[in-house]
Amino acid sequence: MRSPLPAPRRRSFLAMTGVSAAAFAAGTGRAVAEEDAGGKVPADPFTLGVASGDPLPDGVVLWTRLAPVPLAADGHGGMPPRPFTVRYEVAEDEAFTRVVRRGQVLATPELAHSVHAEVHGLLPGREYFYRFRAGSELSPVGRTRTAPDPRTTPPVLRFATASCAAWYHGHFTAYRHMAREDPDLVLFLGDYIYEYGITQANMLRQGVPLPGPEHAVEINTLEQHRLRYSLFKTDPDLQAAHAAAPWLFTTDDHEVQNNHAGDWSETGVPPSDFLRRRAVAYRAFYENLPLRSVMRPEGPDLALYRRYRWGRLAQIDMLDNRQYRDVYPAGQVIDDSPERLDPRRTILGARQEKWLYDGLGRSEAVWNLLGTGVVMAQIDRDTGPGHLYSNDMWDGFPANRDRLWAAFARHGIANPVALSGDIHRHVAAELKADWRDPGSRTIGTELVTGSIGSDGDGAETDATGRIWLANPHVRLYNARRGYLSCTLTPARLTSEFRTVAYVTRPGAPVATAARFVTEAGRPGLNREV
Numbered sequence: 001m002r003s004p005l006p007a008p009r010r011r012s013f014l015a016m017t018g019v020s021a022a023a024f025a026a027g028t029g030r031a032v033a034e035e036d037a038g039g040k041v042p043a044d045p046f047t048l049g050v051a052s053g054d055p056l057p058d059g060v061v062l063w064t065r066l067a068p069v070p071l072a073a074d075g076h077g078g079m080p081p082r083p084f085t086v087r088y089e090v091a092e093d094e095a096f097t098r099v100v101r102r103g104q105v106l107a108t109p110e111l112a113h114s115v116h117a118e119v120h121g122l123l124p125g126r127e128y129f130y131r132f133r134a135g136s137e138l139s140p141v142g143r144t145r146t147a148p149d150p151r152t153t154p155p156v157l158r159f160a161t162a163s164c165a166a167w168y169h170g171h172f173t174a175y176r177h178m179a180r181e182d183p184d185l186v187l188f189l190g191d192y193i194y195e196y197g198i199t200q201a202n203m204l205r206q207g208v209p210l211p212g213p214e215h216a217v218e219i220n221t222l223e224q225h226r227l228r229y230s231l232f233k234t235d236p237d238l239q240a241a242h243a244a245a246p247w248l249f250t251t252d253d254h255e256v257q258n259n260h261a262g263d264w265s266e267t268g269v270p271p272s273d274f275l276r277r278r279a280v281a282y283r284a285f286y287e288n289l290p291l292r293s294v295m296r297p298e299g300p301d302l303a304l305y306r307r308y309r310w311g312r313l314a315q316i317d318m319l320d321n322r323q324y325r326d327v328y329p330a331g332q333v334i335d336d337s338p339e340r341l342d343p344r345r346t347i348l349g350a351r352q353e354k355w356l357y358d359g360l361g362r363s364e365a366v367w368n369l370l371g372t373g374v375v376m377a378q379i380d381r382d383t384g385p386g387h388l389y390s391n392d393m394w395d396g397f398p399a400n401r402d403r404l405w406a407a408f409a410r411h412g413i414a415n416p417v418a419l420s421g422d423i424h425r426h427v428a429a430e431l432k433a434d435w436r437d438p439g440s441r442t443i444g445t446e447l448v449t450g451s452i453g454s455d456g457d458g459a460e461t462d463a464t465g466r467i468w469l470a471n472p473h474v475r476l477y478n479a480r481r482g483y484l485s486c487t488l489t490p491a492r493l494t495s496e497f498r499t500v501a502y503v504t505r506p507g508a509p510v511a512t513a514a515r516f517v518t519e520a521g522r523p524g525l526n527r528e529v
Helices: 013-017 021-027 173-180 222-233 238-243 271-287 352-364 396-409 464-468
Strands: 050-056 059-065 082-093 097-106 114-119 127-134 144-145 155-164 185-188 247-249 306-310 314-318 369-371 416-420 426-432 442-448 472-487 492-500 510-519 520-528
Touching: 021 247, 050 127, 050 144, 050 238, 050 247, 050 306, 059 082, 059 127, 059 144, 082 396, 155 173, 173 238, 173 369, 173 472, 173 492, 173 510, 222 238, 247 314, 314 352, 352 396, 396 442, 396 464, 426 492, 426 510, 426 520, 442 472, 464 472, 472 520
Parallel strands: 155 185, 185 247, 314 369, 369 416, 416 442, 442 520
Antiparallel strands: 050 059, 059 114, 082 097, 082 127, 127 144, 155 472, 306 314, 426 442, 426 472, 472 492, 492 510, 510 520
């Protein structure tokens, strides 16, 4: 089991990353921006697009980042080292003839000239449009939506899930198709960026030049993380997906480092040094995404797990599977060691577990959606008489999963749905009351989205598919790239696994690999396509 948190974890945010509370307040709209701070803005500072997130019944958070030279090697985006005033408008129509909110905030160099404008006073369950202005420069227009009135049960929620977007492995065509579906909400389930060096050996995206030498090394400084986000976010398809709908987020591992667990690094980085690396990674994560100020990191700690309500139709719990998890048993990712079964092991940490179970106990929603970075269903990777499990997934923490199952039973949660990513494959699985008995009761459903671009073009199936499908509760395995598109009503959840045939070159059409229906009150998967 992991020892108590070491002292470096509790260092102040200022000591770890050098950002003051005043700088954060300026970037979130909690400080009054000077009328024209910064002077003349460099031309076209909105090269990274716009985004919104964290929808509440009365508002959202709006994001942009000023970066006229987004791939400037120093990570500062070509901005002078001083604050700039940024104004925003929110309107009921795309032409901005009915503006309902205006404001201004400071984009500060301490936060890479990012803006997190927290807008309130909007009506629940409404579509809105927004834009930013810096000097005489106007941003693209984004579309967003507020959450419904919590006392109502809306007739439908259309949402998408996505994960694993390695820019260098392929074009983000899946994001473009997702944007065209105009979802109400997007849940991103981890690996928004990748930390690896980008070289000719792993550059599968055709038709674009290899990035400069500053991208060829594994990133671990703040400037390198900022530059990596800039590289990914210059993609027009990603920008289109952000501009189409509000997003919710969790991380997996590659936002920091592959397979990390708490303060443990698989490459042997000492905990104190790894916490510094995590601190700068989380700071860049905050700078580049539409996150509220309550989620700002404090040193290496990021307030990531959050609860959202879509009226009484859905409760959405976005979980953090990395900061609080115990380390791999004996450092092994794949095994079946007795330590894996230790009843004290946790993937969520005691505080997050309590938060989750208490929230389930108070849920009034028809559907309870759990956004988790890694697969929850048990997957035996030994097709013979033995057993092998991935300790990177919930299989490494079966006692924690058992406690979650007990909370489902204790609180009468009839319609739990796990939404996960990580494995670069589309998978649909049924969650079983007793994994030892394939015929045991189904208590929930898991929908695993494939990758946006990671691992290149993919295929309908691969060698790993035989292993996954040997588990009888797995109903779908598809190794193409893509995303999950869902339609949720009080009566049913319809899930469509959307795929693109290739990503190494642009322009692939989208197809539906499989469609399932899950009926309210009857957990499980009914295949339609």
